[in-house]
Amino acid sequence: MEFQKALELFKKNNETMGAYGHAMGVMYYDMDTVAPKNAFKGFGKTIGILSEIQYRLSVNDENFEIIDTLMAHKDELDFITRREVEEAAHDLDMMRKIPIEEYTAYRVLLTEAREKWLEAKATNNYELFEPVLAQIVDYNRRIAGYIDPSVSPYDFWLNEFERGASVKMLDEYFAKVKDALVPLIHSIKEKGDVIDTSFAELSYPLEGQRKFSDYLMKVLTINKDDCSIGETEHPFTTHFNKHDVRITTHYHDSVTNNMYSVIHEGGHALYELNTGDDIIGSPLASGASTGIHESQSRLYENIIGRSEEFIELIFPKLKELFPEQLKDVSAHMFYLAVNKAQPSLIRIEADELTYSMHVLIRYELEKRLMDGSLSTKELPAEWNRLYKEYLGVDVPDDTHGCLQDSHWSSGTLGYFPSYSLGSAYGAQIVAHMKKELDIAALVKENKIGVIVEWLTEKIYKYGMLLRPDELIKNCCGEEFNPQYYVDYLTEKFKKIYNL
Amino acid sequence: MEFQKALELFKKNNETMGAYGHAMGVMYYDMDTVAPKNAFKGFGKTIGILSEIQYRLSVNDENFEIIDTLMAHKDELDFITRREVEEAAHDLDMMRKIPIEEYTAYRVLLTEAREKWLEAKATNNYELFEPVLAQIVDYNRRIAGYIDPSVSPYDFWLNEFERGASVKMLDEYFAKVKDALVPLIHSIKEKGDVIDTSFAELSYPLEGQRKFSDYLMKVLTINKDDCSIGETEHPFTTHFNKHDVRITTHYHDSVTNNMYSVIHEGGHALYELNTGDDIIGSPLASGASTGIHESQSRLYENIIGRSEEFIELIFPKLKELFPEQLKDVSAHMFYLAVNKAQPSLIRIEADELTYSMHVLIRYELEKRLMDGSLSTKELPAEWNRLYKEYLGVDVPDDTHGCLQDSHWSSGTLGYFPSYSLGSAYGAQIVAHMKKELDIAALVKENKIGVIVEWLTEKIYKYGMLLRPDELIKNCCGEEFNPQYYVDYLTEKFKKIYNL
Numbered sequence: 001m002e003f004q005k006a007l008e009l010f011k012k013n014n015e016t017m018g019a020y021g022h023a024m025g026v027m028y029y030d031m032d033t034v035a036p037k038n039a040f041k042g043f044g045k046t047i048g049i050l051s052e053i054q055y056r057l058s059v060n061d062e063n064f065e066i067i068d069t070l071m072a073h074k075d076e077l078d079f080i081t082r083r084e085v086e087e088a089a090h091d092l093d094m095m096r097k098i099p100i101e102e103y104t105a106y107r108v109l110l111t112e113a114r115e116k117w118l119e120a121k122a123t124n125n126y127e128l129f130e131p132v133l134a135q136i137v138d139y140n141r142r143i144a145g146y147i148d149p150s151v152s153p154y155d156f157w158l159n160e161f162e163r164g165a166s167v168k169m170l171d172e173y174f175a176k177v178k179d180a181l182v183p184l185i186h187s188i189k190e191k192g193d194v195i196d197t198s199f200a201e202l203s204y205p206l207e208g209q210r211k212f213s214d215y216l217m218k219v220l221t222i223n224k225d226d227c228s229i230g231e232t233e234h235p236f237t238t239h240f241n242k243h244d245v246r247i248t249t250h251y252h253d254s255v256t257n258n259m260y261s262v263i264h265e266g267g268h269a270l271y272e273l274n275t276g277d278d279i280i281g282s283p284l285a286s287g288a289s290t291g292i293h294e295s296q297s298r299l300y301e302n303i304i305g306r307s308e309e310f311i312e313l314i315f316p317k318l319k320e321l322f323p324e325q326l327k328d329v330s331a332h333m334f335y336l337a338v339n340k341a342q343p344s345l346i347r348i349e350a351d352e353l354t355y356s357m358h359v360l361i362r363y364e365l366e367k368r369l370m371d372g373s374l375s376t377k378e379l380p381a382e383w384n385r386l387y388k389e390y391l392g393v394d395v396p397d398d399t400h401g402c403l404q405d406s407h408w409s410s411g412t413l414g415y416f417p418s419y420s421l422g423s424a425y426g427a428q429i430v431a432h433m434k435k436e437l438d439i440a441a442l443v444k445e446n447k448i449g450v451i452v453e454w455l456t457e458k459i460y461k462y463g464m465l466l467r468p469d470e471l472i473k474n475c476c477g478e479e480f481n482p483q484y485y486v487d488y489l490t491e492k493f494k495k496i497y498n499l
Numbered sequence: 500m501e502f503q504k505a506l507e508l509f510k511k512n513n514e515t516m517g518a519y520g521h522a523m524g525v526m527y528y529d530m531d532t533v534a535p536k537n538a539f540k541g542f543g544k545t546i547g548i549l550s551e552i553q554y555r556l557s558v559n560d561e562n563f564e565i566i567d568t569l570m571a572h573k574d575e576l577d578f579i580t581r582r583e584v585e586e587a588a589h590d591l592d593m594m595r596k597i598p599i600e601e602y603t604a605y606r607v608l609l610t611e612a613r614e615k616w617l618e619a620k621a622t623n624n625y626e627l628f629e630p631v632l633a634q635i636v637d638y639n640r641r642i643a644g645y646i647d648p649s650v651s652p653y654d655f656w657l658n659e660f661e662r663g664a665s666v667k668m669l670d671e672y673f674a675k676v677k678d679a680l681v682p683l684i685h686s687i688k689e690k691g692d693v694i695d696t697s698f699a700e701l702s703y704p705l706e707g708q709r710k711f712s713d714y715l716m717k718v719l720t721i722n723k724d725d726c727s728i729g730e731t732e733h734p735f736t737t738h739f740n741k742h743d744v745r746i747t748t749h750y751h752d753s754v755t756n757n758m759y760s761v762i763h764e765g766g767h768a769l770y771e772l773n774t775g776d777d778i779i780g781s782p783l784a785s786g787a788s789t790g791i792h793e794s795q796s797r798l799y800e801n802i803i804g805r806s807e808e809f810i811e812l813i814f815p816k817l818k819e820l821f822p823e824q825l826k827d828v829s830a831h832m833f834y835l836a837v838n839k840a841q842p843s844l845i846r847i848e849a850d851e852l853t854y855s856m857h858v859l860i861r862y863e864l865e866k867r868l869m870d871g872s873l874s875t876k877e878l879p880a881e882w883n884r885l886y887k888e889y890l891g892v893d894v895p896d897d898t899h900g901c902l903q904d905s906h907w908s909s910g911t912l913g914y915f916p917s918y919s920l921g922s923a924y925g926a927q928i929v930a931h932m933k934k935e936l937d938i939a940a941l942v943k944e945n946k947i948g949v950i951v952e953w954l955t956e957k958i959y960k961y962g963m964l965l966r967p968d969e970l971i972k973n974c975c976g977e978e979f980n981p982q983y984y985v986d987y988l989t990e991k992f993k994k995i996y997n998l
Contacts, residue, residue, distance in 0.1 A: 019548035022541065023522040026529050034533060037724040039743035042521065045780075049518035225536040244538035281544075 294422025793921025
């Protein structure tokens with residue numbers, strides 16, 4: 001195939017694939033947010049048909065020829081197109097190797113899995129979800145085997161979500177984090193229950209919480225014309241382009257759950273809202289990796305959102321919306337409450353310090369599900385055992401145990417570790433940002449936009465043009481180093497607990 | 500092409516086209532309900548790409564051969580498939596004749612038109628919308644000309660929305676309705692302002708109104724697992740299959756706007772929710788025509804929803820939700836208030852008696868826009884003149900005038916008359932239903948489900964298997980006769996106003 005012809009077809013194909021991705025993305029969003037419950041059957045059928053069309057559009061001889069031609073002429077391509085071609089070659093290599101029947105059947109299974117998980121969680125009935133989860137694990141193993149039989153299935157998926165990650169790397173990473181944090185968690189536990197959180201656990205009316213969400217979006221400098229906020233069981237962020245980002249939240253009685261969901265998802269949204277205009281419409285107009293994405297959500301959620309300056313900034317608004325609940329509460333008391341370190345059951349409600357232990361448990365379980373040393377039937381018991389061992393908590397039921405997260409029901413195994421890696425990236429990024437910006441002052445003065453701009457220049461604008469390791473280097477001038485994370489947590493929590 | 504091969508390809512094609520229709524339908528719904536404002540650009544691009552793909556899937560030599568083959572073997576097809584083939588042949592004939600560039604450009608234009616209309620209505624700025632409307636009229640004329648140059652463009656579109664309708668037929672129909680109703684409206688006007696509606700115009704809190712919507716859905720026997728309720732500027736109903744129907748409403752200060760939006764859209768929804776199981780997944784699983792659809796929405800809204808028995812049924816709930824607003828109000832007073840006949844500005848808020856005058860005005864304007872005797876620039880003045888002449892009201896601004904409805908912005912000219920025809924069908928259907936059911940007693944006893952079942956047997960289950968005229972004959976045992984409508988209104992309003 002002629003180079004120019006290949007280039008033209010490649011661009012056209014990107015547009016078409018983008019349209020399918022957009023349409024199916026909106027359908028998933030709709031299904032998760034506003035669709036009536038019984039819509040799921042028709043939804044699954046349509047997703048099945050469109051996925052198959054998308055697959056055939058991608059996996060065919062002409063497309064192989066297009067990609068092969070362009071890969072052979074890589075040096076003649078501009079930087080953006082070259083990166084598009086490289087990513088397409090990577091994806092196509094995957095798609096080429098998965099039989100279409102399995103691919104389509106798997107997509108249909110995932111629709112069913114989401115329904116089953118929602119029902120299982122609502123009724124505390126793991127048995128309802130277990131057979132589907134077993135199939136998902138099996139699909140994940142088989143698919144990994146089709147694509148790269150030279151590595152273990154879990155290594156394959158870890159590397160898919162975060163290039164460079166592996167069982168070896170994560171075993172070492174988690175060992176380091178565990179060694180540093182467990183003694184700290186232990187010291188804090190010995191101090192006893194010194195932080196009052198009773199006011200945070202009161203009932204905060206829904207209407208006020210919704211208003212507070214809108215306020216937080218403004219503080220984060222998120223334009224509502226570009227980013228909506230919906231409500232789902234499990235909060236998430238999705239995007240179709242930089243002018244169409246969707247975050248969701250879940251309202252509990254306590255105000256802090258929703259507050260930190262909005263800030264966390266808002267961090268994901270800020271990343272997508274600020275990709276460069278030069279990659280609008282490109283498949284590269286998306287975050288570089290799940291780890292880098294989580295670095296941003298957790299940076300806003302924890303490093304900024306749980307700083308004393310941030311609480312001082314937003315506290316007047318909280319008082320205005322919930323005068324009764326907060327009548328005897330100061331900003332400092334609120335700051336301490338949202339930073340209370342206490343082993344708990346639910347990952348997304350976990351404090352900043354113990355959070356990585358939740359991730360570690362999931363990492364260990366996934367590793368064993370994937371290598372076959374743990375069955376899905378044994379999962380709940382093992383989940384509960386590890387929660388007792390690492391966090392000292394008793395899991396009362398599967399709804400508050402192994403059914404709490406949506407990830408496995410959506411087919412992702414190997415994603416959880418990126419949450420913890422993200423926190424570590426975030427701490428490193430902020431350590432370097434501090435050399436150029438007075439972060440505390442900016443937050444205090446409601447100028448988070450300046451921080452967003454800095455991150456846009458260093459990270460957001462690149463989309464997927466740079467890989468995770470290149471971004472860290474570009475931003476920090478050095479390789480990834482988890483020491484910043486350990487230091488940050490140690491300093492912060494020693495101060496809070498006077499250790 | 501061999502018959503069996505053609506049949507197989509036809510079924511497969513229906514599935515694929517259904518998937519595209521479903522995905523784009525969800526995208527439109529999303530755009531109209533929850534998408535952030537700036538999503539419209541990416542939305543328009545994707546809709547453009549998918550429409551073109553859908554068009555090419557439909558308009559190609561193989562598909563022509565499939566349809567031609569099946570039409571030649573019509574007698575060998577089962578009833579459902581034969582009707583599917585007939586409808587496909589009709590649609591394909593249209594698609595074959597529209598140049599693809601025009602078709603795609605028109606779809607993209609409609610996305611822009613919706614945005615412009617929303618903004619024009621919000622800011623009372625018709626000039627913003629006028630150039631787009633001019634293009635829409637032009638497209639409608641050209642498209643009609645491509646398909647059937649032997650009839651006038653407006654006749655073409657009237658017949659598309661309601662097979663059998665034409666300028667000649669509607670000129671006669673509206674003359675008959677006008678002759679009967681104008682004297683009645685005149686007599687009522689002479690009686691003066693005898694019905695108190697002040698309590699209906701109070702402010703009814705949103706939270707209570709949302710609860711009341713849920714209650715109304717239950718009374719109408721709509722299962723929320725199959726049908727959601729959203730919020731939009733202009734209420735509408737859409738459906739993707741009988742287990743995924745969406746209605747929307749708009750909350751005003753007064754409780755009656757939303758109340759009758761929900762019942763009206765609920766009527767559309769009941770039709771779609773009760774199509775036969777034998778046509779699930781078929782392109783025929785949809786209402787027979789806009790006129791028949793409107794006959795159902797307006798039957799529930801007016802003939803049932805504005806009957807004294809219905810008000811008696813729902814009034815306790817209203818009192819419970821709005822005790823303050825309704826503290827000195829009886830069910831009979833509420834019944835009179837929702838039946839007050841008074842010429843007004845807004846079609847969807849118009850009373851049952853004057854409603855057809857609003858439709859008549861739109862019919863006359865559309866007719867002249869389409870035959871070129873009225874320009875889009877002249878439209879607002881002419882709109883205002885006709886409102887003064889037929890209804891005696893002064894239009895204060897275009898937001899409350901020619902910008903009030905979404906129809907033209909979504910490209911439909913020729914649709915409005917079906918609203919009035921629908922009312923006339925509805926009156927005839929109910930007149931025949933009364934021979935078999937005690938409608939008043941059923942409504943009083945909260946057994947609207949029995950009425951829904953009767954209509955399901957006579958109309959809903961058929962979807963598009965029968966055409967409008969066949970359905971009326973099937974249901975009533977006679978041809979369409981507008982006399983029932985005139986008689987029903989005359990009797991009802993003479994009683995209410997003691998004439």
